[in-house]
Amino acid sequence: MRRTADAVVIGGGVIGAAIAYNLLKLGMKDVVLCEKATFCSGSTGRCGAGVREQWGSKGNCLLAKASIDMFERLADELDYPHDLEFKQKGYLILAHTEKEWTQFQKNVALQNSLGIRSRLCTPEEAREIVPALNTEGMLGATYNARDGHANPFHVTRAYLTAAERMGADINYFTEVTAIQVSGGKVKAAVTNKGTIEAPIVINAAGPWAKPVAEMVGVDLPLFTQRHQILVTEPVGWILDPMVMSFSIGIYCQQTPHGSLIMGIGDPHEPKGYDIGHSWQFLRDMSRIITRLLPVLKDVRVVRQWSGLYTVTPDAHPILGGVPGLDGYLQAVGFSGHGFMLAPAVGRIIAEMALGMEPFLDVSNLDAGRFERGEYNVEPSVV
Amino acid sequence: MARTDDDIIVCRCEDVSLGEIRRAIAEGATTLDEIRRITRAGMGPCQGRTCRLLIASELARKTGKQVGEILPSTFRPPMKPVTMGSLAELGEEEDR
Numbered sequence: 313m314r315r316t317a318d319a320v321v322i323g324g325g326v327i328g329a330a331i332a333y334n335l336l337k338l339g340m341k342d343v344v345l346c347e348k349a350t351f352c353s354g355s356t357g358r359c360g361a362g363v364r365e366q367w368g369s370k371g372n373c374l375l376a377k378a379s380i381d382m383f384e385r386l387a388d389e390l391d392y393p394h395d396l397e398f399k400q401k402g403y404l405i406l407a408h409t410e411k412e413w414t415q416f417q418k419n420v421a422l423q424n425s426l427g428i429r430s431r432l433c434t435p436e437e438a439r440e441i442v443p444a445l446n447t448e449g450m451l452g453a454t455y456n457a458r459d460g461h462a463n464p465f466h467v468t469r470a471y472l473t474a475a476e477r478m479g480a481d482i483n484y485f486t487e488v489t490a491i492q493v494s495g496g497k498v499k500a501a502v503t504n505k506g507t508i509e510a511p512i513v514i515n516a517a518g519p520w521a522k523p524v525a526e527m528v529g530v531d532l533p534l535f536t537q538r539h540q541i542l543v544t545e546p547v548g549w550i551l552d553p554m555v556m557s558f559s560i561g562i563y564c565q566q567t568p569h570g571s572l573i574m575g576i577g578d579p580h581e582p583k584g585y586d587i588g589h590s591w592q593f594l595r596d597m598s599r600i601i602t603r604l605l606p607v608l609k610d611v612r613v614v615r616q617w618s619g620l621y622t623v624t625p626d627a628h629p630i631l632g633g634v635p636g637l638d639g640y641l642q643a644v645g646f647s648g649h650g651f652m653l654a655p656a657v658g659r660i661i662a663e664m665a666l667g668m669e670p671f672l673d674v675s676n677l678d679a680g681r682f683e684r685g686e687y688n689v690e691p692s693v694v
Numbered sequence: 695m696a697r698t699d700d701d702i703i704v705c706r707c708e709d710v711s712l713g714e715i716r717r718a719i720a721e722g723a724t725t726l727d728e729i730r731r732i733t734r735a736g737m738g739p740c741q742g743r744t745c746r747l748l749i750a751s752e753l754a755r756k757t758g759k760q761v762g763e764i765l766p767s768t769f770r771p772p773m774k775p776v777t778m779g780s781l782a783e784l785g786e787e788e789d790r
């Protein structure tokens with residue numbers, strides 16, 4: 313491991329990987345990434361890996377749209393030998409309550425105004441898109457063909473191997489235990505394998521972003537929460553798009569590999585770092601999904617697991633620096649949608665680190681917004 | 695073309711060959727989890743019952759570690775694939 317660097321990135325999930333790559337791409341020479349386990353050991357390796365532009369806030373819409381633009385070119389740009397399994401078969405988001413149907417009309421108007429080509433669908437139109445769907449009790453849906461899915465392991469590894477090729481020093485089983493600051497400036501990252509002097513340290517520590525921020529005395533309004541997920545055996549074609557419902561709190565999609573990946577957002581889930589799994593989840597998920605997609609009754613579950621969401625009070629990430637602390641940047645609190653934002657966030661954080669104007673204005677996603685009371689909660693989350 | 699042992703299927707569920715395992719190791723994988731993430735080996739219906747040991751011994755050979763140091767990567771339930779239809783019918787008792 314190098315002992316000096318232009319920047320140290322903490323975290324080998326998709327966010328840290330995308331940041332490291334973009335730093336080199338934009339011309340930084342000496343980039344060190346420290347990951348306490350191995351790549352994708354945190355939320356990234358446990359996630360649903362869906363990507364969608366259909367958001368309820370301008371900020372999330374623009375970050376997601378820019379990211380999908382980048383996902384479309386990523387395999388070429390990163391020159392990666394495996395398939396990233398990026399597919400764009402859309403997201404179909406179901407409305408079962410008047411409240412969400414009203415919200416969806418607003419969302420689609422906002423999305424369309426930003427160049428996102430989502431549309432409202434009647435239940436009949438939804439069934440044309442997903443013939444297996446039980447539309448009983450459904451008021452309508454929204455659909456955007458450009459949304460989709462990618463393989464989180466390969467996307468992350470593609471960024472990491474490209475960064476490494478360009479000269480990054482990627483260190484696994486290397487935990488950052490302290491960040492040295494003096495005179496309001498970052499000086500070094502201390503790890504279990506030695507100290508790296510660097511003027512810039514970037515917190516991309518996912519569920520551990522809060523303890524990492526504490527190393528520089530920053531208190532982040534984040535909490536972590538378990539989300540359970542399962543995968544079925546691979547089967548023949550059942551559905552093209554991700555099927556999602558915010559009021560029921562589920563998502564389900566079929567990967568190119570043929571397996572179906574699905575999860576529930578449980579509002580009663582306690583905060584914390586538990587990533588165990590429960591049989592109740594298997595039962596509840598199966599009950600809900602076989603009602604929506606009855607053909608799944610005969611499909612077998614092969615595996616269940618869980619991962620952590622790292623949640624902010626407004627379900628938007630916290631991006632950028634902290635006043636009075638030179639050289640510290642953070643990209644944290646993705647609230648369950650960090651995979652899909654990684655391409656744009658990687659570039660934005662790298663631009664900030666190099667003193668450039670970010671290509672998207674994210675100044676309203678700074679950590680200070682909560683104290684100022686200048687934030688709006690994203691309504692469209694599972 | 696002559697078959698080499700690279701053609702041997704190590705993970706039958708996901709159709710992963712020894713050659714693919716070796717390529718992942720050559721690309722820097724040192725743990726079972728990394729190999730699983732790169733190749734899908736061990737992610738199928740049997741959850742690695744057969745291939746884990748084969749992969750662990752290949753890793754041991756290439757890294758100089760003991761097989762015992764390499765095992766086990768996480769073993770995930772359900773151990774036997776069950777249909778969603780029967781899972782949906784599980785009882786209410788012991789609810790969360």
Ligand SMILES: Cc1cc2nc3c(=O)[nH]c(=O)nc-3n(C[C@H](O)[C@H](O)[C@H](O)COP(=O)(O)OP(=O)(O)OC[C@H]3O[C@@H](n4cnc5c(N)ncnc54)[C@H](O)[C@@H]3O)c2cc1C
Binds near residue numbers: 489539644
């Ligand atoms: C069940 C589930 C489903 C999801 N579905 C989706 C989805 O469909 N679409 C989507 O966009 N998002 C989804 N997400 C959210 C997504 O997984 C995260 O937002 C995203 O992966 C965050 O990436 P990250 O790199 O910030 O964090 P992580 O992947 O958690 O990476 C952080 C890394 O930092 C390392 N680290 C922490 N502390 C230190 C330290 N002190 N020193 C060194 N290393 C350290 C950790 O080991 C970890 O590997 C889902 C999440 C879950 C749990």
